[in-house]
Amino acid sequence: MSQMTTIKQCSINISISNCEFLTDVISGLTQQQKSLPCKYFYDDKGAALFEQITRLQEYYVTRTELAILERYSKEIAQILPESLSIIEPGCGSGKKIAHLLAHMSKVKTFVPFEISTEMLNYSLAHLSPLFPELVIAPLLGDFTDSAMVKQLIKETALNSQTNLVYFPGSTLGNFNTLKAIEIMRNFQHLCGVNGYVLIGIDLVKQRQVLLDAYDDKLGVTAAFNKNLLQRINDELNGSFNLANFNHESRYNEQHNRIEMHLVSLCEQTVVINNQQINFKQGESIHTENSHKYTLESFKQLAAQANLSLEQTWQDDNNYFALCLLRPL
CATH class of the missing domain: 3.40.50.150 (Vaccinia Virus protein VP39)
Structure with missing residues (x-):
């Protein structure tokens, strides 16, 4: 089955409402720089985690x-x-x-x-x-x-x-x-x-102030970032092992933005709705910008x-x- 058919035709285990989510995920993860749309952070758990972030000392x-x-x-x-x-x-x-x-x-x-x-x-x-x-x-x-x-x-x-x-x-x-x-x-x-x-x-503002705000010592921002992978597992039949990814914040000076990434700690293959996505060690998923x-x-x-x-x-x-x- 072709990639386009796989994206459009959701499996019986995926609700019709998640077809757009699936399309966006497969599209993003098959780009040269893997990415995921930040709007999908905010399922109920993600929204609750973000509320915790807003109370952090660094944020x-x-x-x-x-x-x-x-x-x-x-x-x-x-x-x-x-x-x-x-x-x-x-x-x-x-x-x-x-x-x-x-x-x-x-x-x-x-x-x-x-x-x-x-x-x-x-x-x-x-x-x-x-x-x-x-x-x-x-x-x-x-x-x-x-x-x-x-x-x-x-x-x-x-x-x-x-x-x-x-x-x-x-x-x-x-x-x-x-x-x-x-x-x-x-x-x-x-x-x-x-x-x-x-x-x-x-x-x-100062670079370090920005980096600290998006990589707190308690790891709440890391949990927020990784929760996107858990949501893919729960809603799209994904097989992400969250322990195989590391949260990382980067400051892109050219574009005046913080970038959040999830970095693969090993060479691995993830399956999402029967489609395989390969990761090299050190390869990242770009999950969010904050301009x-x-x-x-x-x-x-x-x-x-x-x-x-x-x-x-x-x-x-x-x-x-x-x-x-x-x-x-």
């Missing part, structure tokens, strides 16, 4: 962004219209949006937009007691999928009102330039009539998505920035 991103929110949420809220809806793609636990909501009493609706059902439920459980009067309308889906976003907009008419699309946490940096532009264009559509987009970005920006480079990126950078808020160390954008 400055979350606590720095929370400090910015604590300091500037009131100021940000005063800039925004009183009556709008907030859409948060990749809402996670809902901790960050709570800072804004505390200063925005007239928000019409909060729309957590998440690929993980568990994280949607977690967000609801966290926010509902804090804001009992707030209407929360969860949206299950993939905000990186333009076709899905267009369909959801059509079904919900979200673009017929004024929205704030809130995208914290530097997740935008996980995507290459073209995909980041596509995602921001999705946000431009989602923000609706005279809307706003508020995005968190991780700024260029770091300057304010100027981000401004240029946003302009390609027809968004104008209006205002920024940063911490005292200039590690992180919250950026307010408007459609051009």
